[in-house]
Amino acid sequence: MPSDSYIKSFISSSFRSVWAIDLIQFLHSEPARTHSRDELIDALRASDSVVGQCMESLLAAGLITLTDEGQVGLRTSDPRTAEMIAASIDFYTKSPDKVRRIIVSNTVPGITAFADAFRLRKD
Numbered sequence: 001m002p003s004d005s006y007i008k009s010f011i012s013s014s015f016r017s018v019w020a021i022d023l024i025q026f027l028h029s030e031p032a033r034t035h036s037r038d039e040l041i042d043a044l045r046a047s048d049s050v051v052g053q054c055m056e057s058l059l060a061a062g063l064i065t066l067t068d069e070g071q072v073g074l075r076t077s078d079p080r081t082a083e084m085i086a087a088s089i090d091f092y093t094k095s096p097d098k099v100r101r102i103i104v105s106n107t108v109p110g111i112t113a114f115a116d117a118f119r120l121r122k123d
Helices: 004-014 018-029 037-044 048-061 079-094 096-107 109-116
Strands: 064-066 072-074
Touching: 004 048, 004 079, 004 096, 018 037, 018 048, 018 064, 018 072, 018 079, 018 096, 037 048, 048 064, 079 096
Parallel strands: none
Antiparallel strands: 064 072
16 A cells, blocks of 8 residues: 555646546546546536546546547556555545645645644644
């Protein structure tokens, strides 16, 4: 199992929103199956725009595949990446607020630094 700091780094560099990690979690539940964009919209209860943005960022990160028919699947060909995806999902399940903070701090570093100045303790 990778260390917490390595998992946090992977989350920070791989997921641009909580929706993206929710999408990966959904795909990870049935890793051998592919899904249409409409299925993802229904499963996540998200808009087409949100799912589209998540798909783009996850494709760029190399975490999902997109078939010629537009089906989306989890990329499981690299064992190390598959292990990091599973570890990230496990971390998200155990500490969803920490994962949200990791993702938000990556997207809005100035606001996070300002908010951290007022925190009494660090996680």
